[in-house]
Amino acid sequence: MQRSTIGVGPALRRARAARGVTLEEASRDTRIRREFLVALEEEAFDRLLGDVYVRGSIRSYATYLGLPSDQMVHAYARFAAAPAEAPAPTGPP
Numbered sequence: 001m002q003r004s005t006i007g008v009g010p011a012l013r014r015a016r017a018a019r020g021v022t023l024e025e026a027s028r029d030t031r032i033r034r035e036f037l038v039a040l041e042e043e044a045f046d047r048l049l050g051d052v053y054v055r056g057s058i059r060s061y062a063t064y065l066g067l068p069s070d071q072m073v074h075a076y077a078r079f080a081a082a083p084a085e086a087p088a089p090t091g092p093p
Helices: 008-018 023-030 034-041 051-065 069-081
Strands: none
Touching: 008 034, 008 051, 008 069, 023 034, 023 051, 034 051, 051 069
């Protein structure tokens, strides 16, 4: 199944690359584990430690990279609030 992006991850990745910062440097500077930074950049939010941690990590990472953290968190919040796709019915009602 292909994952759609909400734009937060690619924006974080582009900003990090534009500043010439490695994941290791970002991890050291933000004190967010490298694997969590990777998860944020890949928008694999389910690999993080819950919604509150995701929001805090996005805010910290975006601020570190000079991005508008409120906008980034808001984009994630819209994604998190969206209802999950319901499975298609498999038989008669």
